Amino acid sequence: MVPQELKYTKEHEWVRIEGGEAVFGITDHAQSELGDVTFVEFPDTGSEIKQFGSLATVESVKAASDIYAPLSGRILKVNEALRDKPEIINQSPYEEGWICRISVADAMEERNLMDASAYETYLKESG
Amino acid sequence: MCEGTHCLKNTPLLEKHLEAGAKMVPFSGWNMPVQYTGIIEEHIHTRSKAGLFDICHMGEFFLKGPSAAKELDRLVTCRIDNLPAGRCRYGFLLNDSGGIIDDLIVFRISPEEFMIVVNAGTVAKDRAWIEEHISPGAVFTDSSGDIAKLDVQGPLSGEIMASLLNGQIIGDLKKYYFVRVNIQGVEILLSRTGYTGERGYELFFPATEAVRVWDILSAFDDVKPVGLGARDTLRMEMGYSLYGNDIDEAHTPFEANLARFVFMEKDFVGKEALLKQQREGIDRVLAGFICEGRRSARSHFAVSVEGRNVGEVTSGAFSPCLKRGMGLCYIEKEFVTEGREITLSPREPVQRPDRRTGIKASVKSIPVYKPRENERSQNGTPGT
The missing domain is CATH 3.30.70.1400 (Aminomethyltransferase beta-barrel domains)
Structure with missing residues (x-):
């Protein structure tokens, strides 16, 4: 089961849209595939991001993977707690383990994301 | 040649790995457990208690x-x-x-x-x-097909083996010595060798007994199965x-x-x-390095000094004990001095303008991490 109220990307990011802002992170499936997260390379606060553009890197013990922006906008805040305790992403991918908060540039882009049931289907098909 | 996962070889312990929740990956033509509960947890368990490794593929x-x-x-x-x-x-x-x-x-x-x-x-x-x-x-x-190999590695491995061998003394079995023992009817060649830097043993015995010996060893509370992921980080800390x-x-x-x-x-x-x-x-030699922080260099990252390419990373990962990046690289000989600052960079083109491309690191004599017990003076068995 994936949280019903979130939207999802094919690259396994989740996003919670809150008015003109959005918070995102990686899904439980993504953290489980990565294994122990050891480092998060954040984008600079204030930088502009484009939907589905690479903006951060999450490293695990043995590999590094890119994180893609679920929506276009500007970075407002990054989750500083992950600097010392990146394993929070493994423990709480949808809550404590959020990665960035952004201002949303174009609310219409939400159409390019999957809802929970579509993401579940996507997981089953790609699994 | 065989491609894909359908023709990978399985060790006799596949069922045991799946029961223990292993994530299986292809490795050298074998379907092997890369981790059970998590690489870091398994790594620390081996350094503090005892890890059990299925090495039947060797x-x-x-x-x-x-x-x-x-x-x-x-x-x-x-x-x-x-x-x-x-x-x-x-x-x-x-x-x-x-x-x-x-x-x-x-x-x-x-x-x-x-x-x-x-x-x-x-x-x-x-x-x-x-x-x-x-x-x-x-x-x-x-x-190779007839012999199973299990490794028991960690500070408690000596006590564990001793309790299994009641009467058959192995307490003073030194590093790089081996004996023939009998554990619950199974004839085992037991050697004091390993690939983790901890006190440890490698057990060689008929492949038909693999499940039995795995169960006997797993029955100890202090023994946990450890996958190839932690095997790699353990050996890397030892250089x-x-x-x-x-x-x-x-x-x-x-x-x-x-x-x-x-x-x-x-x-x-x-x-x-x-x-x-x-x-x-010789121009380039293999040397250890540690990174400044948690961000870790990976295999094939370029090594540079003052903007000049001077080598290449051959192993790189996060060190669970040091909590920073570590690894091995080939580097021009003149730079192999303790603490020499180097920069490690991915070879693929940088995709993001704000991306920090280079990782600050320094040359470090191996082992980059020293286990509590002095088991590090010799190399272990060949890899995995």
Whole structure:
């Protein structure tokens, strides 16, 4: 089961849209595939991001993977707690383990994301 | 050649791994557990208690006969003539250019019988090389499919083995010694060797008994299964080379900083090339490094000093004990000084303008992490 109220990307990011802002992170499936997260390379606060553009890197013990922006906008805040305790992403991918908060540039882009049931289907098909 | 996962070989312990929740990955043609509960947890468990590793994929050869010792002495870099029965030694098979065909451990079972333990991915080429280079007087057998290998590694491994062997004393079994023991009816060749830097043992026995021995060892509360992921980070903290990553046919033992496992006072295949290299000198050598922070360099990252490319990373990962990046790299010899600052950068083009491309790191003598017990003076078995 994936949280019903979130939207999802094919690259396994989740996003919670809150008015003109959005918070995102990686899904439980993504953290489980990565294994122990050891480092998060954040984008600079204030930088502009484009939907589905690479903006951060999450490293695990043995590999590094890119994180893609679920929506276009500007970075407002990054989750500083992950600097010392990146394993929070493994423990709480949808809550404590959020990665960035952004201002949303174009609310219409939400159409390019999957809802929970579509993401579940996507997981089953790609699994 | 076989592609995909459908034709991977399984060890006799596949069911056990799946029961324990393992994530399975292809490795050297085998379907192997990379982790059970998580690499970091398994790594720390091995450093603090005891880890159990399924290493059935590795190869075991036997060489027998009155000329076996002489034949082997000519094929491997370590000294065989003075190796007593009951002891084993780490060394290399070299090609004529001095490149490393494989790293291995030679066990002298009796004056005229040897077991040679080799890497999984190199079994076929090692076998072909050895068969091509031995005289008919020595009888070569590849028993890789018939022998199971389990490793028990960690500070509690001695107590665990002792309690299984009630009466059969192994308490003072020194590093690189081995004995034959009987555990609940299973005849086992038990050696004090390993690839983690901790006190540890490697168990060789008939593959048909693999599940039984796995269950016997798993029954200890302090024993947890450990996958190839933690096996890799454990060996990397010790600076042990992994065949195919840090050592290969393009590098000699001198370049790999492993000259101590080469006995130059005898004749062996590849020696001429090593003598030539001794005369001419070498450009790049294998060295350890640690990163400034948690961000870790990976295999094939470029090594640079003041903007100039001076080497390449061959192993890189996050160190669970040091909580920072670590690894091994080939680097121009002049930069191999403790604490020398280096920059490690991915080779692929940078995709984001704000991306920090280089990782700050420094050259560090191996082992980059020192286990509590002093088990680090020698290399372990060949990799995985």
